[in-house]
Amino acid sequence: MSLDMLIGLLTKSLGQTLQMVVIAGLIGxxxxxxxxxxxxxxGKGELFPAPIAxxxxxAIVNATRSTPFIILVVAIIxxxxxxxxxxxxxxxxxxxxxxxxIPFFARLVEAAIRExxxxxIEAARAMGATPMQIVFKVLLAEAxxxxxxxxxxxxxxxxxxxxxxxxxxxxxxxxxxxxxxxQRFMPEVMLAVVVVLIVLVQIVQSAGDALARRFDKRNRKT
Amino acid sequence: MVDFQSVSKRFGSSRDENQFTALxxxxxxxxxxxxxxxxxxxxxxxxxxxxxxxxxxKATSGxxxxxxxxxxSLSETGLRxxxxxxxxxxxxxxxxxxxxxxxxxxxxxxxxxVDRNEIRAKVGPLLDLVGLGDKAxxxxxxxxxxQKQRIGIARALATxxxxxxxxxxxxxxxxxxxxxxxxxxxxxxxxxxxxVLLITHEMEVVKTIASHVAVIDRGKIVEQxxxxxxxxxxxxxxxxxxxxxxxxxQLPEWIRGSMKPQPGAGDRILVRLIFFGDTAFQPLxxxxxxxxxxxxxxxxxxxEEIAGEPYGSLVVAYxxxxxxxxxxxxxxxxxxxSTEVLGYVA
Numbered sequence: 287m288s289l290d291m292l293i294g295l296l297t298k299s300l301g302q303t304l305q306m307v308v309i310a311g312l313i314g315x316x317x318x319x320x321x322x323x324x325x326x327x328x329g330k331g332e333l334f335p336a337p338i339a340x341x342x343x344x345a346i347v348n349a350t351r352s353t354p355f356i357i358l359v360v361a362i363i364x365x366x367x368x369x370x371x372x373x374x375x376x377x378x379x380x381x382x383x384x385x386x387x388i389p390f391f392a393r394l395v396e397a398a399i400r401e402x403x404x405x406x407i408e409a410a411r412a413m414g415a416t417p418m419q420i421v422f423k424v425l426l427a428e429a430x431x432x433x434x435x436x437x438x439x440x441x442x443x444x445x446x447x448x449x450x451x452x453x454x455x456x457x458x459x460x461x462x463x464x465x466x467x468x469q470r471f472m473p474e475v476m477l478a479v480v481v482v483l484i485v486l487v488q489i490v491q492s493a494g495d496a497l498a499r500r501f502d503k504r505n506r507k508t
Numbered sequence: 509m510v511d512f513q514s515v516s517k518r519f520g521s522s523r524d525e526n527q528f529t530a531l532x533x534x535x536x537x538x539x540x541x542x543x544x545x546x547x548x549x550x551x552x553x554x555x556x557x558x559x560x561x562x563x564x565x566k567a568t569s570g571x572x573x574x575x576x577x578x579x580x581s582l583s584e585t586g587l588r589x590x591x592x593x594x595x596x597x598x599x600x601x602x603x604x605x606x607x608x609x610x611x612x613x614x615x616x617x618x619x620x621x622v623d624r625n626e627i628r629a630k631v632g633p634l635l636d637l638v639g640l641g642d643k644a645x646x647x648x649x650x651x652x653x654x655q656k657q658r659i660g661i662a663r664a665l666a667t668x669x670x671x672x673x674x675x676x677x678x679x680x681x682x683x684x685x686x687x688x689x690x691x692x693x694x695x696x697x698x699x700x701x702x703x704v705l706l707i708t709h710e711m712e713v714v715k716t717i718a719s720h721v722a723v724i725d726r727g728k729i730v731e732q733x734x735x736x737x738x739x740x741x742x743x744x745x746x747x748x749x750x751x752x753x754x755x756x757x758q759l760p761e762w763i764r765g766s767m768k769p770q771p772g773a774g775d776r777i778l779v780r781l782i783f784f785g786d787t788a789f790q791p792l793x794x795x796x797x798x799x800x801x802x803x804x805x806x807x808x809x810x811x812e813e814i815a816g817e818p819y820g821s822l823v824v825a826y827x828x829x830x831x832x833x834x835x836x837x838x839x840x841x842x843x844x845x846s847t848e849v850l851g852y853v854a
């Protein structure tokens with residue numbers, strides 16, 4: 287394969303991967319965030335006590351998370367077709383990716399919020415804050431570094447998951463690696479794909495770490 | 509300002525075997541404009557008590573009345589209004605790590621819906637009041653413990669409350685910083701006329717700033733009144749033991765070990781002399797020695813200041829012979845010294 291062709295393929299696949307990761311990451315996080323907040327604050331004696339709803343939602347989240355991604359992709363094909371009108375292609379692949387992102391990110395957000403010192407919630411209550419004010423002014427503000435890392439981790443996982451959606455014609459770097467590198471015995475394509483993926487993950491991780499560090503005021507030295 | 513009327517608080521349901529009674533029939537009145545201390549060991553119920561005042565906990569029975577309003581009868585909205593009039597400071601400061609000192613002090617105002625300009629006008633002077641006007645842009649992790657508590661105090665004062673609750677505010681601080689924070693509280697109490705209710709396990713804190721004190725033990729108030737009266741006339745065992753650790757009136761180990769309740773032949777009597785009010789300023793020890801002959805040992809003693817008044821305690825030993833003891837007792841009666849026989853040693 288000529289270098290031009292390889293670069294052409296890589297660019298196209300990278301574009302598809304980025305499209306899937308960014309869209310699924312964005313929608314998944316936007317839906318996962320409130321679910322995570324609810325999971326972290328709806329236990330018995332917490333800000334929005336709703337222990338039964340909490341347990342049901344928790345069970346759904348666990349069920350989704352324990353389904354292997356490739357099975358999820360196939361299992362929700364009817365839903366995917368309902369949403370995008372088709373069950374193959376990059377757009378169709380975004381649906382299962384989003385569905386998988388929601389519970390994953392929600393659990394990370396829950397953990398990040400539970401990490402916030404309970405004393406801060408008490409202090410805010412003592413100031414006369416409403417539960418909503420506590421969520422926005424205290425919990426989310428204090429958990430911002432952890433949530434930034436959660437987004438980073440979600441994007442990195444999504445890059446991995448997106449390699450599997452070649453199964454439904456989603457395209458992307460993983461698909462390129464399997465079709466050209468493995469099925470057509472072109473090790474140089476496989477190598478190029480892996481290198482691009484490594485660089486991509488590194489960039490995402492470094493950017494996330496840097497951003498989280500900027501948000502984190504906990505360990506500043508005088 | 510705050511009235512507890514036979515307040516009880518139990519945790520856990522009544523069928524529960526592990527039901528725990530945190531407060532048991534507490535009657536307590538907190539005077540307006542005063543600094544009142546509630547002292548007790550950990551687990552005595554003081555944290556629960558102070559949380560009843562701003563409704564962070566609800567009483568199981570009884571009434572808590574704050575400035576004429578019964579806390580238990582308030583709706584969530586009513587409670588939030590009350591809380592905006594009651595400031596609170598905490599042992600671990602509870603400052604938001606993601607906010608600067610300025611923004612931490614601004615938080616209660618933001619919560620109350622005060623507009624930006626007004627917040628700016630209010631926070632600056634508060635930071636100046638607590639002596640941290642130059643630290644407005646610092647994050648809590650850049651501040652020392654004492655500075656964090658000063659920010660906590662400024663934050664508690666932001667909504668101009670009439671009552672300040674202090675939950676072990678100095679317990680995480682070293683003695684020197686504790687003194688400076690107590691001085692600040694005293695200053696605020698005097699300048700703003702703010703009523704202060706504080707809980708602590710440190711006698712030092714109560715002794716230094718509280719004009720009134722209540723001693724709590726296992727959910728019950730065992731003693732209360734003016735700090736000086738309670739401390740000098742401590743009747744309850746809890747008060748005494750809390751005091752002896754703080755007032756330097758604890759006997760040395762070697763004396764306690766050999767002490768007997770009844771005198772034997774040739775034994776010496778151990779007496780604690782307590783000086784306060786008038787007796788604190790008279791040369792009574794010298795006169796006692798003169799009265800009894802030279803055979804008086806001083807075994808332990810200290811002079812302290814309680815709520816601004818001097819308080820001395822001296823443990824002396826002299827022969828337990830009836831004649832000597834009688835002369836001593838006559839001397840105590842004449843000079844108005846209060847005394848306590850601790851026991852006898854060989």
